Amino acid sequence: MNLLTASFEDVASAVQQKKISAVEVTQFFLSRAEKLNPALNAFTHINCHALKDAQKIDQDIASGKNVGPLAGVVFGIKDMLCTKGMPSTAGSKILQGFIPPYDATVVQRLKNAGAIVLGKLNQDEFAMGSSNETSYYGACKNPWNLDCVPGGSSGGSASAQAARLTMGTIGTDTGGSIRQPSSFCGIVGIKPTYGRISRYGIIAYASSLDQAGPMVSSVQDAALSLEVLSGFDENDSTTSKKSVDSFAKNLNPQIKGMKIGLIKEFMMGQSDPDVERVFQQALTELKKLGAEIIEVSIPLTEFAVPMYYLISASEASSNLARYDGVKYGYRSNFKDLSSVDLEEFYSTTRGEGFGPEVKRRIMLGTYCLSSGYFDAYYNKACQVRRLLKNQYTEAFKKCDVIFSPVTTTPAFKIGEKSSDPLKMYLNDIFTTSTNLAGLAGMSVPFGLSSKQLPIGVQLTSAPFEEQKILNVAYALQQVSPVQGKVPDVY
Secondary structure, three states: OOOOOOOHHHHHHHHHOOOOOHHHHHHHHHHHHHHHHHHHOOEEEEOOOHHHHHHHHHHHHHOOOOOOOOOOOEEEEEOOEOEOOEOOOOOOHHHOOOOOOOOOHHHHHHHHOOOEEEEEEOOOHHHOOOOOOOOOOOOOOEOOEOOEOOOOOOHHHHHHHHOOOOOEEEEEEOOOOOHHHHHHHOOEEEEOOOOOEOOOOEOOOOOOOOEEEEEEOOHHHHHHHHHHHEOOEOOEOOOOOOOOOOOOOOOOOOOOOOEEEEEHHHOOOOOOHHHHHHHHHHHHHHHHOOOEEEEEOOHHHHHHHHHHHHHHHHHHHHHHHHOOOOOOOOOOOOOOHHHOOHHHHHHHHHHHHOOHHHHHHHHHHHHHHOOOOOHHHHHHHHHHHHHHHHHHHHHOOOOOEEEEEOOOOOOOEOOOOOOOHHHHHHHHOOOHHHHHOOOEEEEEEEEEOOOOOEEEEEEEEOOOOHHHHHHHHHHHHHHOOOOOOOOOOO
16 A cells, blocks of 8 residues: 555555554654654654554454544644644744643544544744744745745645645644645645634634644545544534534535636736636636636625734734743743742743744734724724625625635745735735635645646635535546646655
8 A cells, every 4th residue: 555645545444454554554654754854844743652542543443443434544733733742832932841731622533533643743833924934943844845935824734744744634724824835735725614623722823713624635535534523512612513514425526517606806916827827727627517607796805814914913912911931831031030020021931932923913913902992903803804704695695616716826935025024914815814704715736836836726615515615626636737746755
């Protein structure tokens, strides 16, 4: 069995039938990560108990126990999620040394399904970034070109998956952080509907926007892992009690007659020529597959980026107030605590523990929430967000799925945009509105740039209609000109 190309289903079946052991699968990817990670900086921590966990799966199989649909499948976990007994730092110095006493629900559901956690993956600090350059652990590299970013904030997840250091990865998406790096690295990434997957144990950035989701190599693997991860969680009151579909079994590439919407406001020439070319190629294939292409208008998408940064920064200001160096995480090295007042203690520790981008967003958010500005900024953004959601609701009355680019450009050079925050923020113009409206969205690889860098296309559905975008993605995957293409590190 070729573990570099095998699907989740293939590996799980082989492990359960004892054709290959979970230990052998885990050892393969441990060795691969050891060899390739130094150049990529995708993993920040390797699970020292991974082989022991795999051995337990093999023992359970030998004793006749049902080990689940992901038996022996190896996953890497974004550092934004709590993992029992493993460092969970959100890519920040402020959480240096923090080891949670519990697993995030997402991690626990993977384990319950028989998956093996290989380790923790690099990310932008507190998920604040689009390039994985703000991480305390250093920039992560794109395996297609080591001079380029893998995207962010789930850059380590995308890089590790594209280089196949692991079979699957988990990312989080607040404004595009699953879909954008998936596009940059040529993998499949899905951000489910808000409330589809539990946020319990995810280190919060912006609580009304954050969602976890799988970043994998195929639509089939995305469907199966989404099914495992989804469902109500009593530890998260925002999770939905809607029943979870059999996403993998219901995959259907026959999309003839489906109505595919193009957002008028997204067709204004914002994209790089390579991105536009790949988007038009995918659109042509959708037409050949029998889909009906219609235009929809969502005018408020024009304001999605400023709306997103006002809301997310405000929520971040509140969420990150808890990191003060008192109970856990980083604490400034004071010579004599008795001589330090509380304000100095907090300000010095937080000043040293947070990076520049996190500080920038905390200050922006604090300003937006302050007396005299709350109504003008945060509250106004929330009101416009409601109107944006209404416009999407009306659009989905006319179409089944919305189709768009993921990003304005392919992956850019490390350092190219880091000195210009506004230029970096505008990279999110096609993704943030999906989070603001609580919709499901995914990126599917469909082309290469003139510099041989991956380019994905984006599919968006109404809430809890992930099956529709999975089916369209499945159809596109089968006609994708880059299907089977991998970076040279393979």
